[in-house]
Amino acid sequence: MVGAYLRRLAAAACVLTTVAVFGGGSAALAPGVALARDGGKVDKLIDALGNEDGKVVRRSMRQLVKIGPSAAPAVRRAFAAEHEKKARSRTRVRRLRALVEVLGALADAPSRPGIEGLYGESDDPLVRNVCLQALGYIGKLDSLEMLADAAVKDESPVVRARAIEAITRLSLAFKNLEGAEREAAAKRYVDVGLPPIREALTDPAKQVRYDAVRALGHLRDKESVDLVGKALLRDKDPMVRQFAAESLGAIGGSLFAMRARLNQAKEPVPAWVDLRITSIVDWLIQALPDEEEKVASNTCLALGALEDRRAVPGLIILLGHEDDDLRLVSSHALAAIKDRRAIPALVKNLDSGNDNVRKAATQALRQITDELPGAGTANEWKAWWAAGHGR
Secondary structure: OHHHHHHHHHHHOOOOOHHHHHOOOOOOOOOOOOOOOOHHHHHHHHHHHHOOOHHHHHHHHHHHHHHOHHHHHHHHHHHHHHHHOOOOOHHHHHHHHHHHHHHHHOOOHHHHHHHHHHHHHOOOHHHHHHHHHHHHHHOOHHHHHHHHHHHHHOOOHHHHHHHHHHHHHHHHHHOOOOHHHHHHHHHHHHHHHHHHHHHHHHOOOHHHHHHHHHHHHHOOOHHHHHHHHHHHHHOOOHHHHHHHHHHHHHHHHHHHHHHHHHHHOOOOOOHHHHHHHHHHHHHHHHHOOOOOHHHHHHHHHHHHHHOOHHHHHHHHHHHOOOOHHHHHHHHHHHHHHOOHHHHHHHHHHHHOOOHHHHHHHHHHHHHHHOOOOOOOOHHHHHHHHHOOOOO
16 A cells, blocks of 8 residues: 555656646537638637637637647637737637637647736736646746746735646756756756745645645655645644645655665765655654544555654554554555564454454564464464464
């Protein structure tokens, strides 16, 4: 289960696909609109973006994205024309938002200045929101300063949260760069992009704090360990605390992997790596008694992934928790750590009325002791214990 947790963290760090922009669903064409293979049909799809039927609009958007970059010039022209109109009806605003979404999903870099301009002039939070989403997908570091400013200054919490998401996506902007160019881009991102996300951990809106704490985990921001730790212990919203535990696990996991690589290569491990891991474990141990099951569960999994024996006493306490899910995840965490101090408490869980808890206890005992009495059933492990083994 700890291995699955690490895979889930890795998946969470991946950027959403362009299909997610439009909420998934069928890729069927909007009624009356044929598959666009020439400019005229692209124009028909663009015209359909002003339809009163939201389903028609979404289908047309998906089809434009499916066509790909060849549709971008026409969409860009339509956006420019719509942007120039100062008087906008509700239908026109809806069409403008749809055009921006499509340009973002197409990652159309030439449209970036116009989208940034629309963000700056709009008093509609829905328009500003979709502008920032598009800039995130376009993925140009030239938008970084504007997004950083929006993350802390936009009056709408929804838009501030979107700015954080867009900044997180921009982390991909320098992945394919090399040498000095990559180093300069990474430094700019760290200096400009990360401070507003860290600051957002104290935003009054829980949605913004939630997105900020997740972003810092996705970005494996080792400098934010104590900030995320404080959110884990002090934030009033359980969802924020839940993802703070996950983010600490993600940051700690990256440091744990770094240390393992260096040890394997027989290279010295920088002192700061061990200090950061120690700090992460300390924060997580303090969060084990959290009254919210999901917070405590994520904390258990993170501690198990870090395999730190200092967590064992707190995890043993959770083996006796009234919540079966917590007894389950604490068993998995202790199995990963492989500390024999957990054996007596695991043996007690062999009498649990929950089949999954019993199975987790037998699996943990096998991993910790490296033994297998008989077929390894709960009764055989109890007999093993009664015979004086494992002491």
